[in-house]
Amino acid sequence: MAAMSSSPTDAPRQLIDQVRAAxxxxxxxxxxxxxxxxxxxxxxxxxxxxxxxxxGIVSHEPSExxxxxRAGTPLAELEExxxxxxxxxPFEPPRFGAASTIGGVVAAGLAGPARATAGGVRxxxxxxxxxxxxxxxxxxxxxxxxxxxxxxVSRAMAGSMGTxxxxxxxxxxxxxxxxxEATLVFALGQHDALEQxxxxxxxxxxxxxxxxxxxxxxxxxxxxxxxRLRGAVAAVESACERLGREAGGTxxxxxxxxxxxxxxxxxxxxxxxxxSADLCLWRLSVPQTAPVIALPCAQLIEWQGAQRxxxxxxxxxxxxxxxTAAVNGHATLFRAGADGAPGVxxxxxxxxxxxxxxxxxxxxxxxxxIFNPGRMG
Numbered sequence: 001m002a003a004m005s006s007s008p009t010d011a012p013r014q015l016i017d018q019v020r021a022a023x024x025x026x027x028x029x030x031x032x033x034x035x036x037x038x039x040x041x042x043x044x045x046x047x048x049x050x051x052x053x054x055x056g057i058v059s060h061e062p063s064e065x066x067x068x069x070r071a072g073t074p075l076a077e078l079e080e081x082x083x084x085x086x087x088x089x090p091f092e093p094p095r096f097g098a099a100s101t102i103g104g105v106v107a108a109g110l111a112g113p114a115r116a117t118a119g120g121v122r123x124x125x126x127x128x129x130x131x132x133x134x135x136x137x138x139x140x141x142x143x144x145x146x147x148x149x150x151x152x153v154s155r156a157m158a159g160s161m162g163t164x165x166x167x168x169x170x171x172x173x174x175x176x177x178x179x180x181e182a183t184l185v186f187a188l189g190q191h192d193a194l195e196q197x198x199x200x201x202x203x204x205x206x207x208x209x210x211x212x213x214x215x216x217x218x219x220x221x222x223x224x225x226x227x228r229l230r231g232a233v234a235a236v237e238s239a240c241e242r243l244g245r246e247a248g249g250t251x252x253x254x255x256x257x258x259x260x261x262x263x264x265x266x267x268x269x270x271x272x273x274x275x276s277a278d279l280c281l282w283r284l285s286v287p288q289t290a291p292v293i294a295l296p297c298a299q300l301i302e303w304q305g306a307q308r309x310x311x312x313x314x315x316x317x318x319x320x321x322x323x324t325a326a327v328n329g330h331a332t333l334f335r336a337g338a339d340g341a342p343g344v345x346x347x348x349x350x351x352x353x354x355x356x357x358x359x360x361x362x363x364x365x366x367x368x369x370i371f372n373p374g375r376m377g
Contacts, residue, residue, distance in 0.1 A: 011137050012054045012131070012137070012168050014053070015049065015051070015054060015131055015166055015168065016131055016135050016137060017135075018047075018049055019049070019131050019133070019135045019166060019370075020134075020135035022047065022049075022370050023133055023134065023135060023368050023370055026368060026370070027046070027047055027370065028044075028045065028046030028047065028369075028370055028373050029046050029047055029048075029049045029166075029370050029371055029372070030044045030045065030046040030047065030048050030049065030372060031049050031051070031107070031162040031166055031371060031372055032048055032049065032050050032051070032052075033050070033051050033052060033071065033072060033099075033100075033101035033103045033104040033107075034052070034074070034075075034097060034098075034099030034100045034101045034104055035099065036095065036096040036097035036099055036100045036104065037096055037100075037104055037108050037110070039334075039335050039336070040108060040110075040161075040334065040335075040346075041161055041346055041347070041375045041376060041377075042345075042346050042374050042375055042376065042377055043340075043374075044372050044373065044374060044375050046370075046372075046373070049166065050072075051070075051071045051072040051101065051103050051166065051167070051168070052072045052101065053072060054070050054071055054072045054168055055070050055071075055072035055073045055074070055101075056069070056070050056073060057069050057070075057073060057077075057078065057081055058070060058169065060081065060082075060085070062085040062087060065087070065173055065174050065175060065176075066126065066171060066172070066173060066174070067081075067082065067171070067172050067174055068169060068170070068171045068172075069102050069169070069170055069172070070102075070103075070168065070169055071101060071102060071103025071106075071166075071167045071168050071169065071170065072101050072103060073101060073102050073103075074098070074099065074100065074101055074102075075093060075095055075100040075101060075102055075104075075105055076095065076098060076100070078102050082174055083177070086176055086177050087174045087175065087176055087177065088174065088175060088176075088177050089124065089172065089174060090114060090118035090119065090124070090174075090175045091111040091112065091114060091115055091118050091119060091120055091121055091123070091124060092111060092112030092113055092114045092115070092118070092265050093105040093110060093111060093112060093121065093265075094110055094111075094112050094265050094266050094267065095265075095266050096266055096267065102170060102172075103167045103168075103170070105121060106121055106125060106128070106157060106158050106167055106170055107157070107158075107159075107160060107161055107162050107167060108159065108161060109121045109122065109158045109159025109160075109161075112209075112264070112265035113208075113209035113210075113211065113228070113261055113264050113265055113302055113303075114208050114209045114228075114230075115302075115303050115307070116209070116210075116288065116302075116303035116304045116306055116307075117207060117208050117209070117304075118208070120158075121158045121159070122155040122156075122158035122159065123155075124172050124173045124174070125141070125154050125155050125157070125158050125170060125171075125172060125173075126141055126154070126171040126172060126173055127139065127140055127141025127154045127170075127171045128140060128141060128154045128157060128167055128168075128169060128170045128171065129167075129168045129169040129170075130157060130164070130165040130166055130167045130168055131165055131166040131168060132164075132165045132365045132366065133165065133365060133366035133367055133368050133369075133370055133371060134367070137168070138165075140152075140153040140154040140157075141153075141154035141155075141171065156361065161372060161375045161376055162371055162372040162375065163362060163366070163371055163372050163373075163375055163376055164361060164362060164365045164366060164371065165365050165366065165371060166371070178206075178208075178230035178231055179231075179232060179233050180206075180229070180230065180231055180232055180233035180234075180235065180236035180237070181208075181228065181229065181230050181236065181254060182228070182229045182236050182237075182239075182240050182251060182254070183226060183227065183228045183229075183251070183252045183254065183257035183260075183261070184226070184227050184229070184240060184243055184244060184249035184250065184251055184252065185224055185225070185226050185227075185249060185250050185252055186224070186225040186226075186227070186247050186248060186249045186250075187222060187223070187224060187248070188212070188223060188224070188225045188247065189223050190212060190214075190223065190292050190299070190301070191291075191292050193212045193223070193225040193301070194212075194291070194292065194301070194305050196225070196246075196247055197210055197225075197227075197288075197304045197305055198288070198289055198304075198305065200227075200243070201288065201304050205229070205239045205242075205243075206229045206230055206231030206232070206235045206236055206239055207227065207228075207229060207239075207304070208228045208229060208230035208231075209227070209228040209261065209302070210225065210226065210227050210228070210301075210302065210303070210304050211225075211226045211261075211264050211300065211301070211302055212224070212225045212226075212300070212301040213226075213269070213271055213299075213300045213301070214298060214299075226252075226257075226260070227243065227249070228257070228261060229243075264302070269300070271298070271300045271309070272300075272309075274311060274335075274337070275298075275311055277337060277338040278313060278337045278338060278339065279311040279312060279313055279337050280311070280312060280313065280314050280333055280334075280335060280336050280337045280341055280344075281309060281310075281311060281333075281334045281335040282309065282310050282311070282312055282320055282331055282332065282333060282334060283307065283308075283309055283331070283332040283334040284307070284308040284309070284310070284320070284324050284329055284330075284331050284332075285306065285307060285324075285329050285330055285331075285332070286305070286306060286307075286308065286324060286327050286328070286329030287305075287306065287327065287328055287329065288303070288304050288305045288306045289305065290305060290306075290327040290328070290329060291327065293308065293323050293324065293327060294323070295310060295312070295319070295320065295323055297310040297311055297312045297316075298310065298311060309334075313337070314333065314336070314337060314339075314341035314344045317331075317333065317344045317345075321348060325348075330347075330348040331348060332346060332347055332348070333345070333346045333347075334346075345377050346377060347376060347377050349377075358376075
């Protein structure tokens, strides 16, 4: 697996000692950073292990498009440092709060509006260091692409939700901020919006992000498709003219569109305000070409059709999961209602093959099962 032990002189001794003590006592640990994603996944009990004090940007090589950062570093701090160099994290990780850390970003594996075209978190992880269940501080990957021999553990940690180890340091690929950007809005129903997105997705257009939403539950509320273009200035200008001509789009000023896309990323749009306390927020992950999913719930659609959000009671779990499976997708209970949705799994059941691989990885890296037990079901 191409692991290397890291230099003990630079080691996060407090974290290592806490892991070793927990292993010896068979004490479960609940890994935390900014705790802004504590709602995500099954609830976890155990002694808190916080990475917040292991923070700071270790190195940033703007010319090499690489940054190495400690897990407890606030995401906002990292993004500010990158912006000063005209660079960014292209996958637009959601913050869900000012305390969000880069370690939590990688552990949760969540990406924002640009995910469908820019890629996800694991696509930008070049290497990382983490503490396993034996209290060993291990290094996987590095600071360049294609340098891993064997199983790519560094990318496997993205989305592992703290069940394999305590991430301490991450090396990430970054990209320059696109010189051109524009947002268009179209008055389109869900079916027509998906058809347009599928058509545009197969053409050489600088399509970067999309969001379809019906702003209100009223029958006559407008159904709107927002499309963001990013790339060379000439390419964006040409695409704006073409899309506007083909589907009647209206250009939105970037000063207005920017905060709206940030609100979409952080689930701060009006849609994400729960209509009632007993409803749950469901995330449907489906192929981009999936048709309209006929469910009696208001929806918000991102990622050119691949990510769909809806509010529904926990009791609708079977209906939602059956409808999603029918288009080769899966459903996640992303945020539970006020009652916590007892008895309803947050995630769909894994296939036998994936479950076997997952258990083997956990057995290798956390043999005592102390890290976030039960977080992924």
